[in-house]
Amino acid sequence: MVVKRYTGNNITEVMAKIKSDMGGEALIVSQRKVRKQGLWGLFSSKLIEITAAKEEKTRDDVNINTTSYYYDKRMGHPHNNSDKTEEILRELQKLKSSIDESKEKESPFRKMLTELDLSDELIEEIINTVKEGDITEEKAQKNLPKLLKPYLSVSSRELKGNVVLVGPTGVGKTTTIAKLAGRLSLIDKKSVGLITVDTYRIGAVEQLKTYAEIMNIPFKVVVTLKDMEEAIKELSHCDVVLIDTTGRSSKNSMQISELRAFIDKSKSKDIHLVISAGTKDKDVVNIIEAYKTLAYTRLIVTKLDETMTYGVILSIANAAKVPVSYITTGQNVPEDIQVPTKDKLVRLILKEDNLC
Numbered sequence: 001m002v003v004k005r006y007t008g009n010n011i012t013e014v015m016a017k018i019k020s021d022m023g024g025e026a027l028i029v030s031q032r033k034v035r036k037q038g039l040w041g042l043f044s045s046k047l048i049e050i051t052a053a054k055e056e057k058t059r060d061d062v063n064i065n066t067t068s069y070y071y072d073k074r075m076g077h078p079h080n081n082s083d084k085t086e087e088i089l090r091e092l093q094k095l096k097s098s099i100d101e102s103k104e105k106e107s108p109f110r111k112m113l114t115e116l117d118l119s120d121e122l123i124e125e126i127i128n129t130v131k132e133g134d135i136t137e138e139k140a141q142k143n144l145p146k147l148l149k150p151y152l153s154v155s156s157r158e159l160k161g162n163v164v165l166v167g168p169t170g171v172g173k174t175t176t177i178a179k180l181a182g183r184l185s186l187i188d189k190k191s192v193g194l195i196t197v198d199t200y201r202i203g204a205v206e207q208l209k210t211y212a213e214i215m216n217i218p219f220k221v222v223v224t225l226k227d228m229e230e231a232i233k234e235l236s237h238c239d240v241v242l243i244d245t246t247g248r249s250s251k252n253s254m255q256i257s258e259l260r261a262f263i264d265k266s267k268s269k270d271i272h273l274v275i276s277a278g279t280k281d282k283d284v285v286n287i288i289e290a291y292k293t294l295a296y297t298r299l300i301v302t303k304l305d306e307t308m309t310y311g312v313i314l315s316i317a318n319a320a321k322v323p324v325s326y327i328t329t330g331q332n333v334p335e336d337i338q339v340p341t342k343d344k345l346v347r348l349i350l351k352e353d354n355l356c
């Protein structure tokens, strides 16, 4: 049995390659999308990869054929048909063993990536990158930090002007705004203003108002778009205006587009998507997609103190394709927030570092 992989830009192109190389009897074993060759071509467009198989007569095949003939006779099947069936079954068995074998070979590296709690999609992507980059998995395992780095970026650019935090319910937006306001006003000695469009529940407004009073910084509640315009004008003397928003479900696109109008009015160019490190992989993808209409520019990953593995940071950053600005590590205001470096995040993901 000869098993070969072929790639091309589309199925027709790949099928033509298979036909010209293996002839018309080739069997299609599997089909998938892969990245273009090269370790650093991570964000390039995808190719179609088809694995095709074709029988190759060997002495072993002939021997097995004889054996199968023997069994056919014992089972009393009509010889010709069952011979064909046996042959197909045998080929499938061989194919299965060769797949099992290659899986076994991959397993230490795959196992390692799985233990880091990376999303399945990311694991496949990393394994493909390694394969296509002509690197052995042992080498990849040793160079994992280097391999993971292209999937995430960080941004330590200081906050100035109007800064908005958006994200699902309860991820820690208001708490993070309080932490940022504390750092900016108490440590950096900046003039800070707070706005909340968190108008659905009185409690949520009170939460930020209390922090604003403690820190003695101006605080505005915004209900309409006109309110937003006025609040922005009134706080235009501030170095930084932090804008808190109500948590919106990623399933409710109406709520998200409603928020968009408020963000447009704020004229903010710095929109941070806040997402919890405890988010499930499937939800990460949905949130990242649903919030894209708000054109977020950076990511804040919260509640790192509540998880044991940080692979989700890589999945979030890879899906969002924007840099991480902050990570938060607890409920204490203003202490539990950090500006991470890329090295720190990779070390956290690889469990080579802790949050302190």
Ligand SMILES: Nc1nc2c(ncn2[C@@H]2O[C@H](COP(=O)(O)OP(=O)(O)OP(=O)(O)O)[C@@H](O)[C@H]2O)c(=O)[nH]1
Residues within 6 Å of the ligand: 168, 169, 170, 171, 172, 173, 174, 175, 176, 198, 204, 245, 246, 247, 248, 302, 303, 304, 305, 306, 328, 329, 330, 331, 336
């Ligand atoms: N463990 C932990 N808890 C946090 C962190 N950040 C926020 N919290 C807690 O998470 C809960 C929700 O925080 P909020 O700041 O109210 O979340 P929110 O995103 O503003 O919520 P909504 O306005 O309802 O969408 C609170 O109990 C916070 O104390 C963190 O980094 N770690």
Ligand SMILES: [Mg+2]
Residues within 6 Å of the ligand: 173, 174, 175, 198, 204, 244, 245, 246, 247
């Ligand atoms: Mg809130």
